[in-house]
Every structure is written in structure tokens, then in C-alpha cells.
Amino acid sequence: MEYIFHITILISIYGILALAQNLVMGSAGLLTIAGAAFYGIGAYTAAILATAFGFNIFTTLIIAPIVAGLIALGIGISFARFRDDYFLLATLGFLMIFNTVVRNWENVTGGSFGIAGIPKPHIFSLTFDTPFSFLVLALIVLFIVIGICYFISRSSFGRVLNAIREDEDALKIFGYKTSTYKLMVFVIGAMLSSLGGVLLASYITFIDANLFTVNESILLWAMIILGGIAKNRGALLGALLLITIPEALRFFGFPNEIAGLMRQCIYGLLLVFLMLYRPKGILGQYKL
Amino acid sequence: MKNILETKELIKSFGGVHAVDHLSVNIQEGQITGLVGPNGSGKTTLINLLSGFSLHDGGSVFFGGAERKKITPWENQIYNITRTFQQIKLFDQMSVLDNILVIITERNPFLALFERHSKYHISQAEDILKQVDLFEKRFHNAGELSYGQKKLLEIGRVLAMDTKIILFDEPFAGLFPEIIKKIENIIKALKQEGKTIVLVEHNMNIIRNLCDHLIVMDAGKLLAEGHPEKVLTERVVLEAYLGE
Ligand SMILES: Nc1ncnc2c1ncn2[C@@H]1O[C@H](COP(=O)(O)OP(=O)(O)OP(=O)(O)O)[C@@H](O)[C@H]1O
Numbered sequence: 298m299e300y301i302f303h304i305t306i307l308i309s310i311y312g313i314l315a316l317a318q319n320l321v322m323g324s325a326g327l328l329t330i331a332g333a334a335f336y337g338i339g340a341y342t343a344a345i346l347a348t349a350f351g352f353n354i355f356t357t358l359i360i361a362p363i364v365a366g367l368i369a370l371g372i373g374i375s376f377a378r379f380r381d382d383y384f385l386l387a388t389l390g391f392l393m394i395f396n397t398v399v400r401n402w403e404n405v406t407g408g409s410f411g412i413a414g415i416p417k418p419h420i421f422s423l424t425f426d427t428p429f430s431f432l433v434l435a436l437i438v439l440f441i442v443i444g445i446c447y448f449i450s451r452s453s454f455g456r457v458l459n460a461i462r463e464d465e466d467a468l469k470i471f472g473y474k475t476s477t478y479k480l481m482v483f484v485i486g487a488m489l490s491s492l493g494g495v496l497l498a499s500y501i502t503f504i505d506a507n508l509f510t511v512n513e514s515i516l517l518w519a520m521i522i523l524g525g526i527a528k529n530r531g532a533l534l535g536a537l538l539l540i541t542i543p544e545a546l547r548f549f550g551f552p553n554e555i556a557g558l559m560r561q562c563i564y565g566l567l568l569v570f571l572m573l574y575r576p577k578g579i580l581g582q583y584k585l
Numbered sequence: 586m587k588n589i590l591e592t593k594e595l596i597k598s599f600g601g602v603h604a605v606d607h608l609s610v611n612i613q614e615g616q617i618t619g620l621v622g623p624n625g626s627g628k629t630t631l632i633n634l635l636s637g638f639s640l641h642d643g644g645s646v647f648f649g650g651a652e653r654k655k656i657t658p659w660e661n662q663i664y665n666i667t668r669t670f671q672q673i674k675l676f677d678q679m680s681v682l683d684n685i686l687v688i689i690t691e692r693n694p695f696l697a698l699f700e701r702h703s704k705y706h707i708s709q710a711e712d713i714l715k716q717v718d719l720f721e722k723r724f725h726n727a728g729e730l731s732y733g734q735k736k737l738l739e740i741g742r743v744l745a746m747d748t749k750i751i752l753f754d755e756p757f758a759g760l761f762p763e764i765i766k767k768i769e770n771i772i773k774a775l776k777q778e779g780k781t782i783v784l785v786e787h788n789m790n791i792i793r794n795l796c797d798h799l800i801v802m803d804a805g806k807l808l809a810e811g812h813p814e815k816v817l818t819e820r821v822v823l824e825a826y827l828g829e
């Protein structure tokens with residue numbers, strides 16, 4: 298049972314990340330690979346505030362999105378000139394800078410030792426230290442994020458994002474300042490991603506820079522592409538499948554290292570097959 | 586009659602090509618102004634400059650007598666201007682209905698976040714789709730439409746924008762007579778409403794039928810202008826079309 302809770306917590310965390318990735322990349326068509334950076338910014342904000350300054354994790358659930366949002370605002374403004382693959386490269390650069398800073402700024406991030414002893418959230422006399430209680434918390438955050446994503450995708454704002462993905466130049470002609478929309482969705486996506494980071498830090502109680510590499514961002518890409526671009530349900534399905542499939546492999550008795558390698562191969566193969574036979578993903582209606 | 590839109594010595598070059606070359610033209614309010622010229626004479630480039638799709642290199646553009654130094658497309662609504670595209674540019678993976686809704690809903694991103702399309706928006710969009718015979722197709726993606734239907738949806742977006750000035754870049758190109766008739770009627774109705782229209786078109790029958798005034802461009806320059814019947818008999822114009 299504990300194991301199922303564990304898997305479900307992971308699915309919730311990745312569900313949040315995939316929804317955020319989908320909002321930015323699926324709905325608005327902004328090719329970003331910085332997902333892992335904002336996930337990491339959330340995790341480190343929570344870890345540093347909780348271990349060095351004694352903050353409650355609940356408080357960091359509020360502060361981390363603000364920190365991630367402000368950083369995304371700065372990044373978004375400086376990358377505003379870039380489009381498509383240039384934007385992609387710029388976000389990759391940002392992720393690499395984030396990783397280098399985290400690895401080397403030992404006083405603050407613990408460098409390659411990471412940060413250990415991150416507490417569980419507590420409120421009054423209640424501590425979310427059992428797998429079940431943490432699962433409840435993770436699900437609550439997930440449902441808030443789902444709510445936000447549906448709120449956006451069903452608003453006029455969401456329709457504008459889709460039109461930006463389809464033809465930004467044409468949309469501008471009809472009186473839209475598309476740069477503001479893109480900046481806003483980038484910031485919102487970063488804020489949502491950071492929530493996943495806070496949950497992760499508090500759940501596994503130890504974080505280091507290896508958790509937030511480009512592989513992690515690629516996994517998020519795989520999730521939304523597999524589930525179906527621009528569909529909130531697709532992002533959730535993608536997270537569910539790409540967390541459970543590798544776990545199932547381990548369950549069938551493959552040793553850990555081999556399961557890990559197979560996992561990489563399966564992601565790769567899945568992406569290739571999807572692009573060949575179902576480029577819109579399982580639930581999707583859209584291509585990038 | 587007022588000069589609602591005017592260019593003075595307008596210039597746009599691409600490398601060595603002078604696509605629009607010291608062009609000075611007046612567009613009169615409430616009229617249909619035809620814009621003709623051989624392929625590559627700079628008609629689309631002019632439309633692009635007037636709509637902020639690309640920026641001019643020199644000269645000036647006046648809206649209602651006031652110069653617009655830098656034409657930024659997101660201000661087109663304020664300046665009451667819209668256009669169609671010769672190379673169709675629809676939002677392909679969105680429904681036909683959404684292609685119209687996005688034109689009539691909130692522009693401010695903060696307000697747009699809290700706006701859901703209302704019955705009012707839907708019925709307004711459906712009315713427009715009925716005018717361009719696309720009501721039945723409203724739940725199809727724009728990308729699935731036939732060429733003629735795509736051209737009609739481009740017109741639908743212009744109707745949805747409801748601006749005073751409308752620039753049509755070859756709205757009739759490649760269409761069957763039936764649809765041509767349909768679009769001619771729409772353009773006539775727009776004129777009745779008092780809109781100012783610029784119409785790029787190669788078919789001289791359509792030009793004669795619709796236009797009050799004709800501007801002929803060649804190699805980015807103004808070749809001739811005036812009443813269509815008169816201009817179309819001028820020797821320079823015939824030569825430009827028929828070659829030396
Ligand atoms: N983006 C661009 N880059 C380079 N050259 C361009 C560009 N746009 C237009 N041109 C050139 O500018 C000139 C004018 O082109 P434009 O499209 O305005 O002509 P047009 O009158 O609309 O022709 P058509 O009747 O074929 O539509 C052409 O020589 C064209 O090759």
C-alpha cells in the first residue's frame with residue numbers, strides 16, 4: 298500500500314509539472330526546456346527556507362511561486378526577442394546556468410552535497426509525515442493546479458494562447474500585444490512548476506542538482522507529447538504513464554540499473570513511434 | 586471627402602529590391618480603392634506596411650491626417666484598420682468558431698483571463714459565420730476547410746474586426762464565380778456601411794465593377810491613378826501589363 302501511495306505522490310508531482318509544461322508549450326506553442334529549472338527553483342527555495350531559516354513548508358508553497366515567477370519574469374523579458382528554436386536554445390542556456398549555479402554556490406545550495414533534512418509540512422499539531430497524509434497534500438496541490446489550468450484554457454486568454462501557437466504574426470494584426478500574453482503564460486507556468494519542486498523537496502527530504510537536469514525537462518516533453526499536446530487531460534495521462542511504466546518494469550524483476558537504462562530507451566522509442574504514427578499524442582488534437 | 590489614409594514618399598526595400606519606392610498615395614474615406622499592378626509590383630508590401638506587418642524604411646504614413654511614425658500591429662484596432670492575407674493565414678488547429686471568437690473577445694490579457702465567451706459573443710460570431718456561409722462548419726478546424734472556405738473565413742475575420750478601414754489582398758484569387766459573387770456582395774455591403782476599402786485584385790472586370798478609384802503600381806512606384814475606366818485605357822498602364 299505504501300508503495301502505491303509513493304507512486305501516486307510521484308504522479309501528482311509530475312502531473313503538476315506536465316500541466317505547467319503543457320500550458321506553456323502545448324497551449325501557447327512556446328518551445329521551452331527550462332521546465333526543470335523552475336521545478337528546481339521551487340525545490341531549492343523550499344529547502345533553503347525550511348532548513349536555514351526554519352520556514353514551514355506551507356509558507357514556502359506561497360513563497361516559491363513568487364520567487365520562480367519573478368525569475369521567469371526576468372528571463373521572459375530578456376528572451377522576448379527570441380522565437381521558436383532560438384527561444385528553445387535560450388531556455389536551455391538558462392537551465393544550464395541554473396544547474397551550474399546550484400552546483401557551485403556551496404554556501405547557499407550545498408553545492409554537490411545538496412541539501413538534506415528538509416522537513417515535512419506541518420500545520421498546528423498536524424504533520425504530513427506519513428505517505429498517506431503527504432499524498433493527500435500532493436493531491437490537493439495537484440487539484441489546485443488542475444483547476445488553474447482549466448480556468449486558463451477555458452478563458453479568452455486560453456484561446457489567445459492557442460492562436461499565438463497557430464500564427465502569432467496574423468494574431469498581432471488583429472490588435473493583440475502577443476508578447477505580453479507570452480510573458481504571462483511563461484511566468485504562470487514557472488509558478489506552477491515551482492509547486493512541484495516544493496512538494497518534491499519536502500517529500501524526499503534531500504535534494505541535489507542532479508534532480509533538475511535537462512533529462513528531467515525532456516521527460517516533461519515526453520509526457521505532454523505522449524498524452525496529447527495542448528490537452529490538460531493529456532498532460533495528466535502522460536505523467537501517469539511515464540511514471541508507472543518504469544515502475545512496472547522494476548516490478549517485473551528487472552534490476553534497478555537495467556530498469557533505469559531501459560526507461561531511457563523506452564522514452565526514446567516511445568517518442569520516435571509517436572512522431573511516426575500518432576504525432577498528436579494519445580488524447581491530443583494538436584501538433585506543435 | 587477626407588484623406589483617411591495617406592502615404593508620402595513611402596519606402597521599403599528588401600536587399601537590393603525596392604518593393605515600395607517613394608510611393609505617395611491617398612485613400613479616400615468611404616470609397617473602394619483598387620490597387621493593381623503586375624506581379625511583384627509591391628501591392629502586398631504596401632498592405633504589409635499599412636497594417637504594421639512589416640516596418641517601412643522611409644517616408645511617412647498618415648491616418649486621418651496624423652502621422653503614425655511606427656506602425657505597430659497591436660494598435661490596428663485603435664487606428665481602425667484591418668486586412669486579409671493573400672497567403673491565407675488562419676489559426677488552422679482551432680475551430681472555425683474560435684477563429685472568429687478570438688477576433689471579438691477581450692484584448693487586455695488580464696481581463697481576458699477572467700473572460701469566458703458569453704452567449705453574446707457566440708451569437709455575434711455565428712452571425713458572422715452565416716454571412717460567409719461557414720455556420721455549418723463552425724466546429725471544424727480551420728485547417729480542414731477547402732481553399733474557398735478558407736478565403737471566406739479570412740473575410741469573416743475582417744467582418745468580425747469591424748474597422749473603418751479594410752485592406753483586402755486578392756480576396757478573389759482562385760475562387761469559383763459563385764464565391765466571387767458572394768464576396769463582391771459583401772464588399773459592396775461594407776461600402777454601404779461607410780467603410781473605406783483598399784482592394785488588391787488582378788481581374789479587371791471585378792475592378793471595374795467595384796472600384797471608385799484605381800491606383801496602379803509598377804516596380805514599387807505609382808504608375809497611374811484615377812477613375813478605373815479612364816486609368817485602364819492609359820497607355821502606360823497597358824504597357825506595364827502587356828510588356829513592352
Ligand atoms: N519578405 C520579403 N523578402 C524579400 N523580398 C520580398 C519580400 N516581400 C516581398 N519581396 C519582394 O518585393 C517585391 C514586391 O513584392 P509584393 O509581394 O509586394 O508584390 P505584389 O505586387 O503583391 O505581387 P503579386 O501580384 O504577385 O502578389 C517583389 O520583388 C518581391 O520579391
Ligand SMILES: [Mg+2]
Pocket residue numbers: 628629630671754
Ligand atoms: Mg501580392
